[in-house]
Amino acid sequence: MGAVRWLIVLVGVALAGLGAVAIFGQATSGTQPWDPELSDNFIFVKSIPFVLGLGVAVGLARGRGAGAQRRRADGRVERFRIGTVVGHWIMTIGFLLALPTGMWQYLGGILDVRAPIDLFLFYRVHYVGGAVVLFGVASFLAYWSINADRSLLPPRGQWRAHLAGATAELPPRLSGPIARLFRLDLAARRPTPDRFTYYETGFSFPVWTIALALITVTGLIKAMRYVYPIPGGILYWASTFHVASMVLIVLKVLDHLRYTLPRWPMMVAIAKGWVNEGSIRSLLAAEPTAAPAADADVARAPAMSGSDR
């Protein structure tokens, strides 16, 4: 199985390499009439199938992963597999490239100002960042398609309980009104999470999914506009929702940092994969309104016992 995985990756890398050579060969042939900005757009849009294909190959090569959670004698536990850690870094790099450049394009248009750097360079970096994010999304979707582990999502019928758990994490002056608005029962007894907190399952992962889906689809439509005739109305709404999803991601990154910075073991886990089991257990045990241990053993949610790694 290991050889097949590597074969898939090699084929993906080879195809992506051949595609890159062909695309850059065309762009640098000196026969293209486009200005730098349009030329970059064509390079980007022609690269997309290869980027997505490479992402799918890498995601499939990760295989079914997961399995039993590994532990070391020194008390550390593997919270995330190396593929997940690398995938998280890839998405981080993609956002670091795409978000500031996308924000500049948007605000530059609103403010009517020009930077001392040519605008096409902002677009170039934005396209690189977008390609990195597309690779990450394709890789993750391919990995999930062959992996039955859904521990980052609430199981069927438990969405409200997980949402309530996520809401209970907030300060009371916020959690109360939100609970009333969505009719969530914050006082209900919930089992102690086993792997991911209620914030992660009930709020964070679903919001990331929505934001990434929105920015990916709208970004693809925008990128295609010079090579395929997109109706004006669709392009308008794609641009509007692309900006909206960008703002949503800016907010989600801040929310992500707000939550994880004071929970240092989570930062260690996503950076290294391995973390001290006692530290991460104490974080999970600190979840608000968790049921006593005896109840938790009976009521432990299936979603909490999986292992998305």
Add this chain to the structure above:
Amino acid sequence: MKRIVAVLAIVWAAANVVVAYLFVTNAFVAKTAAKEGLPAQAALLLGGLLIAVFAVIVAREGLALFRGTSRVS
């Protein structure tokens, strides 16, 4: 390592405060109203305020991490 991460978080929060400021101030500019319309102005205002609130919270958490006084762990 905690201090490096804390400083990076504070820098990120500061950059977001600048973005929030630009969002909010440009929500009230006549040029925005003429070019983008009322819904875009409202979106700029709401988005800017939300970004500002979250950026301040991240800055506070970054400061707490730097000082070693984080609430949770």
